[in-house]
Amino acid sequence: MNQDAIxxxxxxxxLVSDPSGARGRLLREAAGLFRDKGYERTTVRDLxxxxxxxxxxxxxxxxTKEEILKAVMVETIRLNTALMQSAVDAAxxxxxxxxxxxxxxxxxxNGQTGEAMAVLVxxxxxLSESSxxxxxxxxxxxxxxxxxxxxxxxxxxxxxxxPFVVRRMLTGALSWTVTWFRPDGGLSLDDLTSQVxxxxxxxxxx
Amino acid sequence: MNQDAIxxxxxxxxLVSDPSGARGRLLREAAGLFRDKGYERTTVRDLxxxxxxxxxxxxxxxxTKEEILKAVMVETIRLNTALMQSAVDAAxxxxxxxxxxxxxxxxxxNGQTGEAMAVLVxxxxxLSESSxxxxxxxxxxxxxxxxxxxxxxxxxxxxxxxPFVVRRMLTGALSWTVTWFRPDGGLSLDDLTSQVxxxxxxxxxx
DNA sequence: GAAGATACCAAGCAAGCGCTTGGTTTGTAA
DNA sequence: TTACAAACCAAGCGCTTGCTTGGTATCTTC
Numbered sequence: 443m444n445q446d447a448i449x450x451x452x453x454x455x456x457l458v459s460d461p462s463g464a465r466g467r468l469l470r471e472a473a474g475l476f477r478d479k480g481y482e483r484t485t486v487r488d489l490x491x492x493x494x495x496x497x498x499x500x501x502x503x504x505x506t507k508e509e510i511l512k513a514v515m516v517e518t519i520r521l522n523t524a525l526m527q528s529a530v531d532a533a534x535x536x537x538x539x540x541x542x543x544x545x546x547x548x549x550x551x552n553g554q555t556g557e558a559m560a561v562l563v564x565x566x567x568x569l570s571e572s573s574x575x576x577x578x579x580x581x582x583x584x585x586x587x588x589x590x591x592x593x594x595x596x597x598x599x600x601x602x603x604x605p606f607v608v609r610r611m612l613t614g615a616l617s618w619t620v621t622w623f624r625p626d627g628g629l630s631l632d633d634l635t636s637q638v639x640x641x642x643x644x645x646x647x648x
Numbered sequence: 649m650n651q652d653a654i655x656x657x658x659x660x661x662x663l664v665s666d667p668s669g670a671r672g673r674l675l676r677e678a679a680g681l682f683r684d685k686g687y688e689r690t691t692v693r694d695l696x697x698x699x700x701x702x703x704x705x706x707x708x709x710x711x712t713k714e715e716i717l718k719a720v721m722v723e724t725i726r727l728n729t730a731l732m733q734s735a736v737d738a739a740x741x742x743x744x745x746x747x748x749x750x751x752x753x754x755x756x757x758n759g760q761t762g763e764a765m766a767v768l769v770x771x772x773x774x775l776s777e778s779s780x781x782x783x784x785x786x787x788x789x790x791x792x793x794x795x796x797x798x799x800x801x802x803x804x805x806x807x808x809x810x811p812f813v814v815r816r817m818l819t820g821a822l823s824w825t826v827t828w829f830r831p832d833g834g835l836s837l838d839d840l841t842s843q844v845x846x847x848x849x850x851x852x853x854x
Numbered sequence: 855g856a857a858g859a860t861a862c863c864a865a866g867c868a869a870g871c872g873c874t875t876g877g878t879t880t881g882t883a884a
Numbered sequence: 885t886t887a888c889a890a891a892c893c894a895a896g897c898g899c900t901t902g903c904t905t906g907g908t909a910t911c912t913t914c
Contacts, residue, residue: 464891480773482688486872499892501873564770567686602846607835611847614824615817622816629813640808641817643849670861692902705862707903 448524458517465503468493473514473558481511481561481568511565512573518558519580522550526587536594537644543588545635547616552623552631563617585609600644612638654730664723671709674699679720679764687717687767687774717771718779724764725786728756732793742800743850749794751841753822758829758837769823791815806850818844 443451452458459466471492475484486507490497504510529546533539551559569577592605601608615638623634649657658664665672677698681690692713696703710716735752739745757765775783798811807814821844829840 480688482686483774485870487870495891496893498873498875498894502891505873507872564773567770568689602849603843607840607843608847610824610828611821611844615821617824618816618820621820634813637809637813638817641814641848643808643847691900693900701861702863703902704864704866704904708861713902 443528445525448528449521452521452524457520459513464493468500468503469510469514469517470557472510473518473561476511476514476565477557477560481565508568508570508573511561511568512577514558515562515569515577516580518555518562519577519584521555522546522559523580523584523587525550526584530587530591536591536598537600539591540595540644541635541639543591544612544616544638545631547612548619548631548634548638551616551620552625556620559617560620563620588612602643608642649734651731654734655727658727658730663726665719670699674706674709675716675720675723676763678716679724679767682717682720682771683763683766687771714774714776714779717767717774718783720764721768721775721783722786724756724761724768725783725790727761728752728765729786729790729793731756732790736793736797742797742804743806745797746801746850747841747845749797750818750822750844751837753818754825754837754840754844757822757826758831762826765823766826769826794818808849814848 453460459469461467461470468489472489475488475492486500487497489510490500526543526546529542530539533542588609589605592601592608595601596605619634625631655664659666665675667673667676674695678695681694681698692706693703695716696706710719732749732752735748736745739748794815795811798807798814801807802811825840831837
């Protein structure tokens with residue numbers, strides 16, 4: 443199943459909003475504004491203007507401003523979990539699965555969903571505690587995918603460090619690419635993936 | 649020169665505020681509040697209350713709220729650059745220097761200056777562009793330290809990936825520890841340093 | 855002990871914020 | 885055509901925000 447098919451199936455199940463619909467368009471614009479200006483500095487008037495309606499009309503679609511932030515995060519995690527799952531399933535060896543996970547995460551951070559992923563990293567504290575818990579549960583599914591692969595590699599002795607620690611280091615390292623990586627800068631996402639594998643001492647799997 | 653002596657020398661040169669003085673105390677409290685609540689959600693009334701004065705009185709010490717954020721960042725970079733420099737100077741081999749840098753950065757992120765370092769990472773966008781430029785210049789000095797060591801290791805063929813990319817990955821990975829590492833969790837900073845070295849395939853230098 | 859700087863308070867202003875309200879337009883289905 | 889809901893507008897309320905103002909203690913220096 444390719445990326446487009448996965449997205450369509452999620453839309454059909456009402457798990458993510460259709461980007462061409464009103465709600466989907468707003469979430470897209472919101473992700474962009476939240477990343478560029480930060481959640482707090484983005485006003486409901488900014489959000490409304492971005493989709494061409496009055497600020498009050500926003501509250502017909504969402505009850506609060508925070509609900510918009512939460513929706514951005516939830517839908518992004520849902521989509522990326524599905525993409526990750528399919529990337530892992532398609533790979534054979536554990537080293538290949540790791541490579542696929544790294545590649546997929548880099549794609550999600552620096553590709554189409556990049557703005558929303560940046561929001562997920564940098565605007566976390568703007569979520570209320572109850573919303574944080576909710577989002578955390580979704581993240582756990584996502585994280586389980588990684589740990590399974592990393593633990594297998596540890597068992598194979600390909601990995602010298604603790605899988606939990608490695609995953610957390612990778613989370614930081616890959617998230618951070620959003621602050622410096624530019625696809626037009628002579629380094630492709632595939633190159634970057636190889637660099638990460640190489641940095642991890644997995645030269646033999648480049 | 650030990651850490652305390654470095655701090656004192658910076659204070660003497662007026663590059664860092666004395667933590668026992670009024671300005672230093674405010675910056676310390678500000679770093680904590682900015683990390684916990686974010687810069688935008690922290691009001692000048694919060695800041696004033698934290699040091700026991702009226703909100704208006706803040707503006708006797710700083711002209712704007714943003715100036716407080718900038719001061720937190722600038723002084724933190726100054727201190728940590730000095731600490732890094734001394735850590736590198738004390739090490740012999742390049743692998744040892746790398747280890748010292750990693751250990752020092754983990755210390756700065758998870759130790760005394762941890763709150764301020766978290767602010768540096770997560771509140772970057774709240775700085776005006778002109779302030780960002782100013783802070784960036786200070787960061788360059790700091791980064792040059794890392795690159796020198798990483799480039800030497802690349803030449804020695806101990807490192808398989810590009811030094812620039814590695815440094816950026818490490819920046820992300822180490823910064824991210826602030827979100828999950830707890831010194832009381834059975835893993836010490838030394839353990840963590842070893843895990844990072846191990847993850848980089850530098851098993852032989854553990 | 856006078857003088858001047860430094861540190862602070864009490865009060866409040868102007869602007870911007872999230873969100874509400876009452877009413878109008880647009881879409882949908884019988 | 886009618887009936888009803890969904891989508892939207894225009895206006896603005898109540899509150900919080902960063903910051904200012906005019907005045908008063910407190911410290912320092914000769």
